[in-house]
Amino acid sequence: MEILLAFLIVFAIGLILAVILTLAAHFMRVEENELVKNVRCALPGVNCGACGYAGCDEYAKAVAENGENTNLCIPGSDCVAKEIAKIMGTEYKDVKELVAFVNCNGNCDATTSKAHYDGQMTCRAANLVYGGPGKCRFGCLGCGDCVRACPTGAIYLNNGIAHVNPDICIGCGLCVSDCPKNIISLVPQTAKVWVMCSSQDRGAVALKNCKNACIGCKKCENACPSGAIKVENNLARIDYDLCTACGICVDVCPTKCIHRI
Amino acid sequence: MENFKTLIIILMSSVLVNNYVLSRFLGICPFLGVSKKLNQAVGMGISVIFVMLLASAVTWPIQYYILDTLGLGYMQNLLFILIIASLVQFVEIVLKKFIPSLHKSLGVYLPLITTNCAVLGVTINNINDKYTFTESMVSSLGCGLGFLLAMVLFSGIRSKIEESEIPQSFRGLPVTLIAASFVSLAFFGFGSIVENLIGG
Numbered sequence: 001m002e003i004l005l006a007f008l009i010v011f012a013i014g015l016i017l018a019v020i021l022t023l024a025a026h027f028m029r030v031e032e033n034e035l036v037k038n039v040r041c042a043l044p045g046v047n048c049g050a051c052g053y054a055g056c057d058e059y060a061k062a063v064a065e066n067g068e069n070t071n072l073c074i075p076g077s078d079c080v081a082k083e084i085a086k087i088m089g090t091e092y093k094d095v096k097e098l099v100a101f102v103n104c105n106g107n108c109d110a111t112t113s114k115a116h117y118d119g120q121m122t123c124r125a126a127n128l129v130y131g132g133p134g135k136c137r138f139g140c141l142g143c144g145d146c147v148r149a150c151p152t153g154a155i156y157l158n159n160g161i162a163h164v165n166p167d168i169c170i171g172c173g174l175c176v177s178d179c180p181k182n183i184i185s186l187v188p189q190t191a192k193v194w195v196m197c198s199s200q201d202r203g204a205v206a207l208k209n210c211k212n213a214c215i216g217c218k219k220c221e222n223a224c225p226s227g228a229i230k231v232e233n234n235l236a237r238i239d240y241d242l243c244t245a246c247g248i249c250v251d252v253c254p255t256k257c258i259h260r261i
Numbered sequence: 262m263e264n265f266k267t268l269i270i271i272l273m274s275s276v277l278v279n280n281y282v283l284s285r286f287l288g289i290c291p292f293l294g295v296s297k298k299l300n301q302a303v304g305m306g307i308s309v310i311f312v313m314l315l316a317s318a319v320t321w322p323i324q325y326y327i328l329d330t331l332g333l334g335y336m337q338n339l340l341f342i343l344i345i346a347s348l349v350q351f352v353e354i355v356l357k358k359f360i361p362s363l364h365k366s367l368g369v370y371l372p373l374i375t376t377n378c379a380v381l382g383v384t385i386n387n388i389n390d391k392y393t394f395t396e397s398m399v400s401s402l403g404c405g406l407g408f409l410l411a412m413v414l415f416s417g418i419r420s421k422i423e424e425s426e427i428p429q430s431f432r433g434l435p436v437t438l439i440a441a442s443f444v445s446l447a448f449f450g451f452g453s454i455v456e457n458l459i460g461g
Binding site for chain 1: 323327328331332333336339340343344347350351354355357358359361426
C-alpha cells in the first residue's frame, strides 16, 4: 500500500511538472528569426571574427536584421557569399579573399642573434626582453605564436621564421593580432608580389642587421610602371589595388627583398 | 536579534567554513571545468546562486508539506532531482521569453547546472540541518556565494598556472587538481573562525 502511495506521489509530481513544462514551452516559445537561422547555417562556424563581428552568430544576425554586406565572410569566401545572397535575396557580391603573409625574410642565413635568449619560447615573452634576441628589431622572432594561433595549421616555421601556406590559410587574421612584431599582414589572395621585410631602419643599419632587408633605396618605387610601390619610413609597401604583378620591382631590388611566386 | 545573529552565522559559515566546493567537495565538475576564465567563472557562479535560491525555495515546502505529512521522506533524493531539473528548464524558458538579456548572460550555464550535485546538496542539507524556511534561503545564498568565491579564486590561480613553466608530466589536469587541493587546504583554516568572530 505504501509503495503505491509513493509511486502515485512521484507520478503525480512528475506529471504536473511535465504539463507545466509543456505548456510553458508552448505558450512562451520565442519566435526565432528564420533568416538568422538560415544565414547562420550557411556560415562556416569557425567564429574567427574576420568579418568584424564577434562570431558567426553575430554576423548572421547583422546580415539578417541590419542588412549588413553578404560578402564579409573571408574563410567561407565565394560559395558562402553566394549562399547568403541567395537566402537574403540580394545580389551576390564577390568576396575579397585574403591570405596572411609574413613580411620578413630574416632567416638564419640572413641574420643572427644579438643575444642568447633562454626564456619562455613564445614571441610575446621574447619580445619583452629588449625586443627579442634577433639583431633586427622589426623581424620575425621565430617562436611560433602565430603557428599556435592558426586554426587551420597553415603557418609553419622554417629556418627561424614563420611562413604561411596560402593554400590552407583562410584569411581569418588571428595570427595578425597575435604577432607582437606586427609583421603579418592580410593581403589579397590574388597578390603575386610581396615585400618580405618590415624593417624601418635606415638602409645601412637594416642591411647590417639582415642581408635580406629592404634598404628603402626607392629603386622599386621609380621602376614601377603603375605607381603601386611607395617607400615610407625606409620600407617599400605595395598597393595591391594598383599592382599588376609585372615583376619589374622584383628584378631591380638590390637586396632581393621583393619576392614573386 | 538572536535570530539575526543565527542567520549571519549560517551565511558566513556556508561561504567560508562549509564551502561546498572546497570543504564538502560537491560541484567539483563545474569548479574544474568552467574556472579557466574569470568571466566564465563569474557567470557560472551567479547562475548557481540563482538556481540554489530557487531550488531551496521550492523543495523546502515540498519536503515539509508533502513528503513529511505522507511519511515519504525517503523519496527525497529522487523527487528533488526531478524538481530541480524541471525547475531549471522552466526558468530557462521563462527567462528566454521575458528577460532575454539575462538569459543571454547566463547562457549555457543554466542547463549545465540542471544536474549539479551542489544544488541538490544544498536542498538536502537544508532539510537535514532542520533549517526554517528563512534559514534555508540564507544558507542557499551563502552556499552560492561560496561557490562563486571558490570559482573566482580558482580562476585567478589557474591563469597564474597557465603563465608558469610546469614540468611536462604535471601539465593540464594534474597541476589543476593539485592547486585545487591547496586551495581546499587553505579553506580548512576557516574552521571555527566564524563562530568565534560572531558567536563570541
